[in-house]
Amino acid sequence: xxxRITKPVKPSLPGPDDxxxxxxxxxxxxxxxxxxxxxxxxxxxxxPAGAIFxxxxxxGLADFVSSSLMRGTQTRTFDAIYNExxxxxxxxxxxxxxxxxxxxxxxxxxxxPLMLTLLSESLQSPIFPxxxxxxxxxxxxxxxxxxxxxxxxxxxxxxxxxLFNDHPYGRPSDGFVETIQSITRKDxxxxxxxxxxxxxMVIVIVGAIEPExxxxxxxxxxxxxxxxxxxxxxxxxxxxxxxxxxRHHHTLPGKSQSDLVIGMIGPGRKDPEYLPxxxxxxxxxxxxxxxxxGDVVREKSGLAxxxxxxxxxxxxxxxxxxxxxxxxxxxxxxxxLIENELRKFIKSGVTKEELADSQANYIGRLPLSLxxxxxxxxxxxNIERYELGLDYYQRYEGLVRAxxxxxxxxxxxxxxxxxxxxxxxxxx
Amino acid sequence: xxNKITQVTLKNGMKVxxxxxxxxxxxxxxxxxxxxxxxxxxxxxxxxxxxxxMQFKGTKKFPxxxxxxxxxxxxxxxxxxxSHDSTRYFETxxxxxxxxxxxxxxxxxxxxxxxxxxxxxxxxxxxSEREGHENExxxxxxxxxxxxxxxxHPYHHEIIGDMADLHTITRDDLYKHYRTYYVPxxxxxxxxxxxxxxxxxxxxxxxxxxxxxxxxxxxLARPEPxxxxxxxxxxxxxxxxxxxxxxxxxxxxxxxxxxxxxxxxSLLGGVxxxxxKTSRLYRALVDKEYAVDVSGWSEATVDPYLYRITITNxxxxxxxxxxxxxxxxxxxxxxxxxSDDEIKRSVKQARAVFAYSSENITNQAFWMGYTxxxxxxxxxxxxxxxxxxxxxxxxxxxxxxYFQPKSRVIGTYxxxxxxx
Numbered sequence: 001x002x003x004r005i006t007k008p009v010k011p012s013l014p015g016p017d018d019x020x021x022x023x024x025x026x027x028x029x030x031x032x033x034x035x036x037x038x039x040x041x042x043x044x045x046x047x048p049a050g051a052i053f054x055x056x057x058x059x060g061l062a063d064f065v066s067s068s069l070m071r072g073t074q075t076r077t078f079d080a081i082y083n084e085x086x087x088x089x090x091x092x093x094x095x096x097x098x099x100x101x102x103x104x105x106x107x108x109x110x111x112x113p114l115m116l117t118l119l120s121e122s123l124q125s126p127i128f129p130x131x132x133x134x135x136x137x138x139x140x141x142x143x144x145x146x147x148x149x150x151x152x153x154x155x156x157x158x159x160x161x162x163l164f165n166d167h168p169y170g171r172p173s174d175g176f177v178e179t180i181q182s183i184t185r186k187d188x189x190x191x192x193x194x195x196x197x198x199x200x201m202v203i204v205i206v207g208a209i210e211p212e213x214x215x216x217x218x219x220x221x222x223x224x225x226x227x228x229x230x231x232x233x234x235x236x237x238x239x240x241x242x243x244x245x246x247r248h249h250h251t252l253p254g255k256s257q258s259d260l261v262i263g264m265i266g267p268g269r270k271d272p273e274y275l276p277x278x279x280x281x282x283x284x285x286x287x288x289x290x291x292x293x294g295d296v297v298r299e300k301s302g303l304a305x306x307x308x309x310x311x312x313x314x315x316x317x318x319x320x321x322x323x324x325x326x327x328x329x330x331x332x333x334x335x336x337l338i339e340n341e342l343r344k345f346i347k348s349g350v351t352k353e354e355l356a357d358s359q360a361n362y363i364g365r366l367p368l369s370l371x372x373x374x375x376x377x378x379x380x381x382n383i384e385r386y387e388l389g390l391d392y393y394q395r396y397e398g399l400v401r402a403x404x405x406x407x408x409x410x411x412x413x414x415x416x417x418x419x420x421x422x423x424x425x426x427x428x
Numbered sequence: 429x430x431n432k433i434t435q436v437t438l439k440n441g442m443k444v445x446x447x448x449x450x451x452x453x454x455x456x457x458x459x460x461x462x463x464x465x466x467x468x469x470x471x472x473x474x475x476x477x478x479x480x481x482m483q484f485k486g487t488k489k490f491p492x493x494x495x496x497x498x499x500x501x502x503x504x505x506x507x508x509x510x511s512h513d514s515t516r517y518f519e520t521x522x523x524x525x526x527x528x529x530x531x532x533x534x535x536x537x538x539x540x541x542x543x544x545x546x547x548x549x550x551x552x553x554x555x556s557e558r559e560g561h562e563n564e565x566x567x568x569x570x571x572x573x574x575x576x577x578x579x580x581h582p583y584h585h586e587i588i589g590d591m592a593d594l595h596t597i598t599r600d601d602l603y604k605h606y607r608t609y610y611v612p613x614x615x616x617x618x619x620x621x622x623x624x625x626x627x628x629x630x631x632x633x634x635x636x637x638x639x640x641x642x643x644x645x646x647x648l649a650r651p652e653p654x655x656x657x658x659x660x661x662x663x664x665x666x667x668x669x670x671x672x673x674x675x676x677x678x679x680x681x682x683x684x685x686x687x688x689x690x691x692x693x694s695l696l697g698g699v700x701x702x703x704x705k706t707s708r709l710y711r712a713l714v715d716k717e718y719a720v721d722v723s724g725w726s727e728a729t730v731d732p733y734l735y736r737i738t739i740t741n742x743x744x745x746x747x748x749x750x751x752x753x754x755x756x757x758x759x760x761x762x763x764x765x766x767s768d769d770e771i772k773r774s775v776k777q778a779r780a781v782f783a784y785s786s787e788n789i790t791n792q793a794f795w796m797g798y799t800x801x802x803x804x805x806x807x808x809x810x811x812x813x814x815x816x817x818x819x820x821x822x823x824x825x826x827x828x829x830y831f832q833p834k835s836r837v838i839g840t841y842x843x844x845x846x847x848x
Contacts, residue, residue, distance in 0.1 A: 037451040037787065038783050040780070086698070086702060086703060087777075089781060091701075091702045093703070106780075139720040145667065149666055151563055252666065254665060254666035254844075257559040287497070288499075299549070302549035303553075304556050305553055305554070360501045360502065360503065361503055364501070364502050367454055368505060371451075371452045372787040374787075
């Protein structure tokens with residue numbers, strides 16, 4: 001190694017000394033942290049109004065509602081809301097998942113009051129104008145038609161359905177054509193009335209503003225929000241484990257490439273196995289050029305442009321998935337290679353060197369993931385959502401280093417069973 | 429954000445650009461080569477992109493499997509990409525680990541392995557990459573529009589290359605391409621982050637200045653002749669959704685009309701990185717339900733290229749209706765002067781996007797090298813000022829000059845249903 005020619009500045013990891021956290025009287029948790037390197041701010045957060053409240057008949061309702069929040073409020077039209085935002089180069093949007101509706105935005109620092117006002121109005125007083133709802137419905141239906149032709153989306157949906165069966169995690173949160181067609185304005189108003197409220201809401205602000213000032217701004221627009229009838233989310237039902245390997249191929253004529261997803265249940269984000277599984281997954285399908293999977297499927301066999309594995313860990317049970325895009329005639333061969341790697345992985349786990357490499361990668365890349373306001377805001381949302389503790393990123397290095405080869409192997413054996421896989425493919 | 433940088437040309441002709449930023453212990457380093465798909469003759473299309481892939485196959489000193497692990501082990505992020513005009517490689521690393529990236533880039537500027545076996549395995553990887561693109565209706569449409577817009581100029585083909593050439597390009601073709609264009613006098617090193625300029629420059633010289641200068645790389649000089657009338661085409665494929673792409677001819681990035689056109693682009697289609705729901709085309713096409721989405725896209729290029737408007741047609745409308753609505757909106761902007769306020773708004777949007785972008789050190793290093801490929805860093809530092817100088821008359825003039833039916837290509841993707 002050549003001599004060191006830099007004297008690095010000290011990394012600034014968010015922690016209890018610089019994250020300001022306040023719970024407003026109505027239950028909203030506000031977290032703020034300053035960074036004056038750029039004259040901008042990032043905002044993000046969530047509230048528990050996700051697809052878990054939906055029936056099968058109205059699948060996609062939470063998504064439809066969250067997409068409609070900025071389509072008109074009691075005080076502003078759709079065009080007026082976006083005109084205010086876009087005129088100052090700010091952006092804001094909503095998204096939905098099984099548990100939460102999430103939101104995010106960016107603005108120059110002088111435009112924080114405007115953005116928070118629009119956030120507050122969108123959350124508290126959307127009016128779901130029927131012409132806008134119908135325009136949006138046509139857009140959502142076109143999105144579903146495009147989804148139906150996307151080999152990776154189709155394979156991923158089939159995978160979730162087989163892995164989770166009737167569980168809420170097995171359903172697509174953007175719904176189906178017939179469910180989107182059946183949703184009425186009244187459904188949307190009622191969903192909003194019952195499930196949108198301050199309890200369980202989290203908002204994070206990062207950027208060129210003093211944290212106390214950021215909290216004041218949130219208090220000003222959202223501190224008075226009260227929803228006495230806000231309904232609590234139902235508990236997640238248990239999911240039925242897969243008894244033996246299941247396969248499904250969805251035929252999409254006219255396509256030149258097939259997508260595959262192979263996997264199983266993985267740990268949730270709060271499970272103690274999360275970090276060992278994550279580091280193990282790094283060796284399996286992430287580290288360097290997509291780990292062992294990338295090495296075997298892409299580098300050695302030249303079968304795919306992309307082939308990697310990922311851990312999808314959230315509130316409930318997660319999934320552990322290997323995915324790749326391959327020429328249709330190589331589908332079987334690629335699946336065989338991946339199954340082989342999974343068997344090897346649970347037989348002998350990871351080597352000392354492989355684990356050390358991934359640990360070094362996790363620790364070394366942390367400052368990179370925290371350099372932008374958006375990166376810090378995501379990290380703070382993780383802290384709050386998964387109760388990791390305000391000092392999580394300061395303890396992170398120690399947590400990563402504490403994982404042993406035995407931890408990884410034990411976790412891999414707990415979750416991966418090559419005779420009980422879910423294999424979903426889509427293509428010609 | 430400061431724009432102060434140090435620029436030095438080494439004895440072998442390699443340009444070095446250094447910008448100190450001490451906000452985080454991170455350095456981003458980019459090597460840019462002036463070679464892209466515009467340097468590829470028929471029969472060798474896609475060779476620049478494939479060469480980029482081969483540059484990850486290692487050198488004697490840094491064998492392939494060691495290379496990516498070494499970067500990842502230090503927590504670094506690295507990648508590469510190929511455009512019409514350039515090929516770029518970057519590493520963003522913890523500041524005290526950047527030396528590894530510099531040694532690697534210096535080594536692979538001249539010592540990369542091009543083993544026959546690796547070429548064979550990468551051939552199928554790239555064919556697979558192209559097959560993945562071909563799954564997308566938008567790729568199929570975009571490719572044909574581009575092929576049609578350029579008959580003579582090598583912007584004719586997609587960067588990934590034509591499938592025929594991906595089957596026939598040889599190891600020797602790739603190696604020759606590498607040796608011809610990967611010379612220091614055809615390269616720019618741009619670094620931003622937490623370093624001290626004097627000592628970094630010294631280290632860069634130690635590593636790069638000994639690499640011998642090469643012959644000046646050849647260029648294909650085949651300007652596209654003027655288009656003499658509108659061309660309409662269609663592509664068919666699976667699906668239910670109709671897409672339309674309208675391509676107008678735009679000047680290169682150093683042309684005086686480029687900045688008024690940037691303002692016009694932001695008025696029509698919005699600013700990249702922001703929502704665009706109050707842009708003129710969104711209001712005219714999506715709000716009025718001719719389309720479910722519309723976007724505009726231009727690229728800063730060395731030679732004149734295209735401005736593309738992409739429309740996702742409304743399922744209840746015919747493509748001709750959306751095109752008529754587009755034409756009406758373009759006529760509005762040609763006939764009526766836009767207001768000063770609209771231009772001010774466009775400048776404020778650009779200022780915000782610049783501020784967001786400056787939060788990220790990788791982006792800051794990117795912009796230095798990127799602008800050097802077609803102009804200079806000054807293009808970037810004066811961008812907002814130049815936008816602010818644009819007048820309503822400028823916008824009207826360029827709208828009339830560049831948005832003419834006779835010099836456009838309109839492509840339509842016609843879905844043939846979900847079942848074959």
